[in-house]
Amino acid sequence: LQEGRLDGTLTAEAQAMLDQIAAAEKKAMSIQETRQSLPIYEFRDELLEAIAEHQVLVVVAETGSGKTTQLPQYLHEAGYTKGGMRVGCTQPRRVAAMSVAARVADEMGSRLGQEVGYSIRFEDMTSDKTVLKYMTDGMLLREFLTDPELSTYSALIIDEAHERTLSTDVLFGLVKDIARFRPELRLLISSATLNAQKFAAFFDDAPIFDVPGRRFPVDMFYTQQPEANYIHAAVTTILQIHTTQPKGDILLFLTGQDEIEATEENLKETMYALGDKVPELIIAPIYANLPSEMQAKIFEPTPEGARKVVLATNIAETSITIDGVVYVIDPGFVKQNNYNPKTGMSSLVVEPISRASAQQRAGRAGRVGPGKAFRLYTKWAFKNELLQDTIPEIQRTNLANVVLMLKSLGINDVLNFDFLDKPPAETIIRSFELLYALGALNHKGELTRLGRRMAEFPVDPMLSKAIINSENYKCTHEVLTIISMLQESGSLLYRPKDKRVHADKAHKNFIKPGGDHFTLLNIFEQWADANYSQQWCYENFMQYKSLVRVRDIRDQLAGLCERVEVIIESLPNEIIPVQKAITAGYFYNTVSAHYTFSTSVPLSIYKSHISGALDDKGEGSELTLQARIDKGGGYRTTKNNHSVYVHPSSCLIGMQPPPRFILYYELVLTSKEYMRQCMPIEGTWLSELAPHYFNKSEVEQMMGSAGKVKMPKQVAELKVGPVLA
Numbered sequence: 001l002q003e004g005r006l007d008g009t010l011t012a013e014a015q016a017m018l019d020q021i022a023a024a025e026k027k028a029m030s031i032q033e034t035r036q037s038l039p040i041y042e043f044r045d046e047l048l049e050a051i052a053e054h055q056v057l058v059v060v061a062e063t064g065s066g067k068t069t070q071l072p073q074y075l076h077e078a079g080y081t082k083g084g085m086r087v088g089c090t091q092p093r094r095v096a097a098m099s100v101a102a103r104v105a106d107e108m109g110s111r112l113g114q115e116v117g118y119s120i121r122f123e124d125m126t127s128d129k130t131v132l133k134y135m136t137d138g139m140l141l142r143e144f145l146t147d148p149e150l151s152t153y154s155a156l157i158i159d160e161a162h163e164r165t166l167s168t169d170v171l172f173g174l175v176k177d178i179a180r181f182r183p184e185l186r187l188l189i190s191s192a193t194l195n196a197q198k199f200a201a202f203f204d205d206a207p208i209f210d211v212p213g214r215r216f217p218v219d220m221f222y223t224q225q226p227e228a229n230y231i232h233a234a235v236t237t238i239l240q241i242h243t244t245q246p247k248g249d250i251l252l253f254l255t256g257q258d259e260i261e262a263t264e265e266n267l268k269e270t271m272y273a274l275g276d277k278v279p280e281l282i283i284a285p286i287y288a289n290l291p292s293e294m295q296a297k298i299f300e301p302t303p304e305g306a307r308k309v310v311l312a313t314n315i316a317e318t319s320i321t322i323d324g325v326v327y328v329i330d331p332g333f334v335k336q337n338n339y340n341p342k343t344g345m346s347s348l349v350v351e352p353i354s355r356a357s358a359q360q361r362a363g364r365a366g367r368v369g370p371g372k373a374f375r376l377y378t379k380w381a382f383k384n385e386l387l388q389d390t391i392p393e394i395q396r397t398n399l400a401n402v403v404l405m406l407k408s409l410g411i412n413d414v415l416n417f418d419f420l421d422k423p424p425a426e427t428i429i430r431s432f433e434l435l436y437a438l439g440a441l442n443h444k445g446e447l448t449r450l451g452r453r454m455a456e457f458p459v460d461p462m463l464s465k466a467i468i469n470s471e472n473y474k475c476t477h478e479v480l481t482i483i484s485m486l487q488e489s490g491s492l493l494y495r496p497k498d499k500r501v502h503a504d505k506a507h508k509n510f511i512k513p514g515g516d517h518f519t520l521l522n523i524f525e526q527w528a529d530a531n532y533s534q535q536w537c538y539e540n541f542m543q544y545k546s547l548v549r550v551r552d553i554r555d556q557l558a559g560l561c562e563r564v565e566v567i568i569e570s571l572p573n574e575i576i577p578v579q580k581a582i583t584a585g586y587f588y589n590t591v592s593a594h595y596t597f598s599t600s601v602p603l604s605i606y607k608s609h610i611s612g613a614l615d616d617k618g619e620g621s622e623l624t625l626q627a628r629i630d631k632g633g634g635y636r637t638t639k640n641n642h643s644v645y646v647h648p649s650s651c652l653i654g655m656q657p658p659p660r661f662i663l664y665y666e667l668v669l670t671s672k673e674y675m676r677q678c679m680p681i682e683g684t685w686l687s688e689l690a691p692h693y694f695n696k697s698e699v700e701q702m703m704g705s706a707g708k709v710k711m712p713k714q715v716a717e718l719k720v721g722p723v724l725a
């Protein structure tokens with residue numbers, strides 16, 4: 001500024017600097033104004049008084065009131081972060097933790113990762129300076145392992161409590177317990193309405209602080225008939241709104257990344273075909289794996305004359321608030337993990353939402369003014385087919401992870417742990433069985449040394465067992481890569497619609513003997529050989545971001561190996577040791593073949609399988625034969641005889657002869673129950689590697705060499721006899 005000329009004008013640089021200062025001031029002003037306009041602001045002082053007076057406080061306010069972004073700041077301003085103490089705030093979803101932390105860092109005028117940071121699995125964006133820490137509920141749970149009293153926190157906010165995720169539910173019991181011997185610790189349980197009484201009762205009748213919301217009326221629209229294809233119906237609805245309704249953004253709820261991408265493509269094509277006949281439509285997707293720089297797009301204000309449509313997963317139901325939404329489109333579905341304790345199997349399933357969820361979704365339309373909600377289902381279905389409330393995750397998920405965690409925290413009586421809602425006893429018993437079979441618990445149900453080492457890894461116990469077991473086969477290097485790749489396997493391949501044939505061809509080049517796991521290994525190793533280059537990903541149709549995440553995950557898992565003293569050795573180009581190491585952890589997810597006799601395939605194809613099962617009189621094991629003639633083909637789980645199928649994306653599809661035993665990574669339920677990421681294994685490995693789970697005779701029976709009986713009539717009718725002879 002000293003360069004200002006005598007005549008009072010400024011140099012260009014000085015002027016630019018002044019402009020910058022003015023812009024920053026304006027931004028600061030508007031941030032302060034925004035903060036003060038939030039419904040929670042009026043109650044700031046009252047809230048702080050209540051917090052000072054009561055150790056546990058349940059805070060209820062509608063989504064968008066400012067709970068997540070403001071409460072930690074109020075605590076900070078009131079001195080709760082003095083003396084190196086921190087305020088922690090948990091989120092059920094990692095996208096929410098990241099996006100909210102970024103927002104709060106911005107509001108406080110600091111860089112993300114400094115005063116304000118976040119911590120999610122495999123990514124730590126905090127430093128010594130961090131006093132406000134946003135994190136997933138699962139990460140706080142893990143902090144109990146290193147610091148059982150959470151002694152560095154002066155206050156904890158268990159946010160989005162109404163979501164009732166598994167980790168949040170377990171946290172309730174744990175924080176309630178530490179509050180007893182840390183009287184100075186403050187606990188806030190924050191929830192977007194609903195069930196607040198239940199939380200208050202659980203925390204020994206803690207007071208409820210109710211922040212009244214500001215809400216505008218929302219008009220409801222239903223379809224006359226059920227929609228066969230809700231994506232199609234959603235796209236039509238978007239266009240109708242866009243061409244006939246006044247200004248206001250649209251929020252569409254979808255179930256996952258693939259649906260969002262398909263809808264985005266569909267919308268883009270339709271908009272392109274319409275050309276400049278219609279105003280601009282900005283398409284903004286948001287889902288868990290969306291790269292963070294692209295997440296910001298949903299928060300950018302919509303330019304005058306244009307309209308924004310946000311394609312979101314359930315994350316936009318309560319975790320993230322997008323200003324400017326006036327129209328909500330709700331197809332009525334959500335993707336959930338469902339677990340059946342009878343079979344011990346879980347799968348990802350697209351399911352109808354609950355009425356409570358539908359109301360939350362519709363409510364998103366009435367934040368800035370009167371809104372409209374378009375439900376792509378009938379009014380009758382809403383009233384009669386939807387459940388009132390979503391079932392808490394703890395009652396519909398596998399608990400092996402939680403049981404292992406509680407055991408490592410010294411909580412032995414897991415069945416009687418202080419749960420807000422008890423999980424089914426059957427599920428806990430299944431978890432004990434699995435942990436025993438994995439060798440994490442001994443016959444008395446006590447944690448073993450192996451179990452203690454397994455608990456160090458923030459992955460499913462089946463995966464951590466595979467990692468630790470790989471040291472016996474000296475192939476930890478390969479197993480670590482495979483397991484890291486599995487974590488991201490859903491979003492690894494890039495398949496743009498217009499180049500799908502090219503992409504699929506490129507992906508085929510990576511197929512390796514040994515199953516999908518080895519294809520994943522090959523992809524990572526080739527990328528590593530190409531110096532982790534982005535160009536390589538582009539040429540080979542791989543998602544660069546996903547591979548970068550895999551590398552991060554791998555680095556972290558390798559670090560944990562060091563901590564539990566697993567030596568990382570490598571066995572390049574060997575298949576069986578790697579397969580065995582993985583089977584030692586994943587024996588639970590195995591299936592054996594049962595075939596259909598297709599008339600279009602030469603019967604000789606079947607011979608190699610049948611012959612082992614039959615003797616020279618054409619007699620064989622009833623079990624195998626019965627299984628093999630079962631109509632429909634596919635595989636049966638080794639323990640529960642449940643029918644499942646190889647996913648069409650697997651390299652095992654079309655393999656001749658088809659493998660008799662397969663190990664899979666996960667099940668997805670679409671038209672059938674499909675196994676994703678499959679690997680052929682030997683039946684004998686099951687009793688060899690998991691003797692606590694499979695006994696020899698059971699396996700032998702499955703392999704068709706025991707219990708000879710007469711050939712069932714159906715086989716005779718298929719006239720396969722001569723071929724076998």
Ligand code: ADP
Nearest residue numbers: 063064065066067068069070099103299321323
């Ligand atoms: P609650 O937790 O009560 O649902 P929040 O604290 O998340 O409310 O949101 C308060 C306000 O902050 C909302 O108006 C929301 O739009 C805004 N906000 C939150 N995150 C961001 C972000 N990343 N960018 C811009 N605005 C945001």
Ligand code: MG
Nearest residue numbers: 067068318319
């Ligand atoms: Mg919130």
